Amino acid sequence: MRLRLPHIHWSWSLPAAFILYFVVAFAPFPFGSTNDLSIAFWCLCLGIAVMFAPTRNLRKPHLWLLAGIAIIVAGYAFVLHEQLSDHPWLAPFQPIWKQASDLLQMPIAPSASVVKNEAFFALGAPLANILAIILGITVGADRERARRILWVIAISGAAYALYGVASFLIEPTMILWRDKTAYLGSVTGTFINRNTAAAYFGSCAVIWILLILEDVRRRLPERHIEWRRLSLDLRAIPPSEILPQLSCLLICLMAMFMTTSRAGVGLSLLAMIVATTVFLRRDLPPRTGIFISLGSGIAVALGLLQLLGGQVSSRFDSQGLVDEGRVEAWKSTLRIIADNPWFGTGMGTFQWAFPPYRSSKISIRGVWDAAHSTPLELASEVGIPMALFIAAAWVVMLGLLARGMFGRRRDVIIPLAAAATATLSLLHSCLDFTLQVPGYSIPFFALFGAGLSQSFRTREGRPQPEAEVVEDRRDGRDRQANRGSHRSRELHKTV
Known part of the structure; x- marks a missing residue:
């Protein structure tokens, strides 16, 4: 499997594409980019890229997406105005400011935010995600x-999965150049939290599976797979052309299982099963x-779980699916929402708003940030x-991604990979905070944008770009060569 790249000619849109590739590749590196300096740097890079964003390939559906x-940006701007302004239009002031003023017996300017x-x-991470999806749409057109x-x-x-496994075997007490203070028995890669690492490695494994399936499917001679001859057709693929991709998939799977994250591993395996079934749906009985297909995928997943995920299985057995403390934290958060339904407590203020609502059933150890x-x-910080509004956008x-993966025949893996990883990250974020880690969210919001951009068919009568014509001719020659080799094997067997 080779990535065929057309000859690149300079254009003013190239800086945007290369900056996006750079950000997508390196956002997970500095400890998941959770500190303010990293987030500011990625916002700067993405902002510069938006200035050079290509518009030549944008069509009407893309403009509707933008x-x-x-509209979402306008909604964020309105909420920010209410939470930052000394004279908000609609939001009530938080009562904590009047209480503080009465206790200190001095005037304190009130605010709609608790901090x-x-x-x-706190605006940096959402801004980076918005810039990433905009570039995904424009570049991915x-x-x-x-x-x-x-x-x-x-x-x-x-590459991050390989580093994570190697560093765990060589020096498990370090993350890059820092001491590892938590999850010493788990692979975290360049992330601090093992759950985010599991979702990241699992999402990359989903992409590798789809890339491998696409390449193998392209090499098969028939329009529909003949399952009786599938093993013979697979043996005809040169090992040197498929082993590197299989190795990358195995590395991602190893790193994912070694995180020992229950939800991350389970949801990643589910995403792989569903993505594989959707990709092969036209070839299935x-x-x-x-x-x-689903039953076979579940059987394989359970086998992998027993073979590579012994610690994950033991955590399921001993702790179940969700910790009791986490459930109590959700109940406490619901009480915050009930007391601040319209504009929340303020973006980024959860760790300060949570203590008065903290359940007595939660251990007093640690800080819930x-x-x-x-x-x-999100609902507790910005209001219901x-x-x-954001849930409706999701x-x-x-x-739209479902429309693209069921409506397209060519390049279907782009919207399919975006839909699979979006569903995985969304479900996992309901149990954790994966999408709040910029090192994960920035690359995959860029993928979501590219998937959305490729969910619409090319207009009829529109001239096909030269690169696509060359690619179609190459694909046609590959299929003809595969059919010829298959007929030669059949003729040889007959003789």
Whole structure:
């Protein structure tokens, strides 16, 4: 399997593409980019890239997507105004400021946020995600560049997985150049949290599986797979052309299992099973094929779980699916939402708003700086209306990606990979805070944008770019060569 890259000619859109590739590849590196300096740097890079964002390949559906993102930005701007302004239009002031003023017997300017100006400093991560998805749409409108985004995430993910496994075997008490203070028995790669690492390695494994399936499917001679001859056709593929990709997939799977994250491993395996079934759906038997594929995938996943995920299985046995403390934290967060339904407590203020609502059933050890459920934490910080607005945007995005993966025949793995990883990250974020870690969210929001951009078919009558013509001719020659080699084998067997 070779990544065929067309001859690159200079254009003003190239800086945007290369900056996006750079950010996508290196965002996970500095400890998941969770500190303010890293987030500011990625926002700067992405902002510069947006200035050079290509618009030549944008069509009407892409403009509608950008208009929808602009509406979300306007919603964020309104909430920020209410939380930062000394004279908000609608938001009530937090009662904590009057209580503090009465206790100190001095005037204190009130605010709609429990921590003044914290919303401004918490804006970095959402801004980076918005810039990443905008660049994913604009850069990903070109199919070759959309595929490069897919490859950059896959290759960089395999590299981080290899580092994670190697560093765990050589020096498990270090993350890059820092001492590792938690999860000493788990692989975390360059991330601090093992759950985020599991979701990242699992998402990269999903992409590798789809890339391998696409390449193998292209090499098969028939339009529909003949399962009786599948083993013979697979043996005809030169090992040197498929082993590197299989090795990268295995490395990502090893790193994912070695994180010992229950939800991360389980949801990643589910995403791989569903993505594989959707990709092969046209080649499966008409009635029972889907169920056979899902059942086979579950059997393989359980086998891998027993073979590579012994610690994950033991954690399921001893702790179940969700910790009791996490459930109590969710209940406490719901009480925060009930007391601040319209505009929340302020963006980035959860760790200060949580202590008065902390359940007595939660251990007094440690500080809860995250709700371990991104939707609940979002609603507690920005209010129910804005949270529902963002949830509606996710529903629209997943619907468009489903339209692309079921409606396209060519390059279907781009919207399919985006849909699979989006569903994985969304479900995992309901149990943890994966999408709140920029090292994970920035690369995959760029992929979501590319998937959305490639979810629409090319207009009829539109001239096909020269690169696509060359690619079609190469694919045609590959299929003809495969058919010829298959006929030669059949003739040889007959003789």
